[in-house]
Amino acid sequence: MRSFGKPAQGERLERLHDLPLWDGERLRNIHPVLPGLRDASAPRPTIRDFVFGGADRTPPAPLPADDPRATWLKRPTSGLRATWLGHSTVLLEIDGWRVLTDPVWGQRASPFTLLGPKRFQPVPVNLRDLPHIDAVVISHDHYDHLDYPTIRALAKSEVPFITSLGVGAHLEAWGIAPTRITELTWWQTHRVPGTGLDITAAPSQHFSGRGLKDRNQTLWSSLVMQGERHSVFFSGDTGLTNEYEAIRDRLGPFDLVMLEVGAFHPSWGDIHLGPENALKAHAMLGGGVLMPVHWGTFALSTHAWDEPVETLLSQADPRYAHLLLPHLGQAVEPAERRPATPWWRSGDDRIERKHAVEPDPVETSEAERLAGSVPWPLD
Template structure:
């Protein structure tokens, strides 16, 4: 069960205790929940609901994907390029430097090898096929953002990690040397040695934990990556909060805004954006090209797998939000402002939409292990 990680201790724990979010026992969101975000009458889906599935929760065929390796051989003409590799994993090229966000190559967003949300779309490239990375950023410790097998593989490299306070305990337990780990509290900035990169942690409205006993014992953050000429905002996981206005004032403007749009549900509308609130957050952040993340890889709620991006495409006003919707593995420069196209649609998928067919053993395990992990998973 090494994938559960390790708790913060010593100086790391003392730093957590000093945060304004610490209530004496654990961290909590201190910003008031905006009205209407959470439906108190809506029942949360159970772990069995997730395992047994619902209509259209996975695509019926693999999604189209590009091989970005040839594109990575040439620097971006504009100085800024993003390659979406699935879920919240993006390779950013910023003014000559490369940042990898929330890298997840594992097969399940779960501590269990045979239970939990399973990847329905492979990563377009393997970890060993990535170009040299100057920094890995990790927003928080949930399984679909902090992935044990991926970290174990990255431990063999010398890439530095920048993450939220407390998450370093997991990284150290999985083989990352302490000298390679920088943990940030909100509004702290780290300048990556030997580069022109500055990485700042900023507020988000979420939670943390990888097991029943460690709920909210590590920090969750959004992150801003700045080069000499370009700036990128990455939401991590979050609900809508007017702290985005403060982020804009202190760290904006942004050339690219990456916001989570998937895994939303009325019962937890305060801790995830969903497409409608992502557009509101984008406006609060001052605009910039909007690239949706946190979709297209895992079924982490009860909505259809493509509902987040379909709704976003319907609601977005092109005069107020330019959408960047690259297909998997497509290396794209925000400055090009390519038209948004629904590349994920196909006649075959429309004809073959289906419900997830549960494995009976998985369904039984879901009932047995429902109390073993924090809920919701993400």
């Protein structure tokens, strides 16, 4: 159970206690929840709902994916390029430097090997085949953003990690040297040594925790990555908050805005955006090129797997939000402003769907055993 990680101690814990978000026992969101975000009457989905959910929660076959390795050998013409590798994992190339966001190559977004959201879409490139990475950024400690087997593999490299305060305790427990870890609180900026890359942690409206007893013991953040000429906003996980306007004023404008659109539900509308609120957040951030993340890899809510991106495509006004919708593994430059196309659609799969990942008998048994004992949502 090493995947649960380790709690913050010593100076790291003292820093957490000094945050305005600390209420004496845990961190909390202090920005008021905007009206209408959360439906208090909507029942929260259970583990059974996730295991035995509708057939449309996963695609009928693996999604199209590109191999980006040949493209990575050439510098982006504009100086900024993004390669979506699934869920919230993106390889960013910013003015000559490479940043990897929330890297997850594991098979489950879960502490359990036999239970929990199972990957329905493989990563389009092996972790060992990545080019040289100058920094890894991790927004918070949930399993679909902080992945134990991936961190263990990255521990063999020398890449530095920049993350939210408290998350470093997990990284150290998994073999990352303390000298490679920088933990930020909101509005703190770190210049990655030997680069022209600044990384700033900014507010988000979410929560943290990897087990039953560590709820909100580490910080959650959005992140801004700025090179000499380009700036990228990455939401991590968050609900809609007016703090986006402060982020725009202090750190904008942005050449690329990456916002989470998947895993939304009426009962947790205050901690996840979903596509409609992602468009509102994008407007608060100043508009520009919008690339949706946090979809297309894991079934983390009860909606159809493609509902987030279908809703986004139907509701985005091209006058204010240029959608960047690359294939998995497709290295794209936001400056090219490619037309958004629904590449994920396949024939009549929206008419007659089937599970791409069927629960096996062991998974079913584990769901029944653990139902009610594991907090949800896990991400």
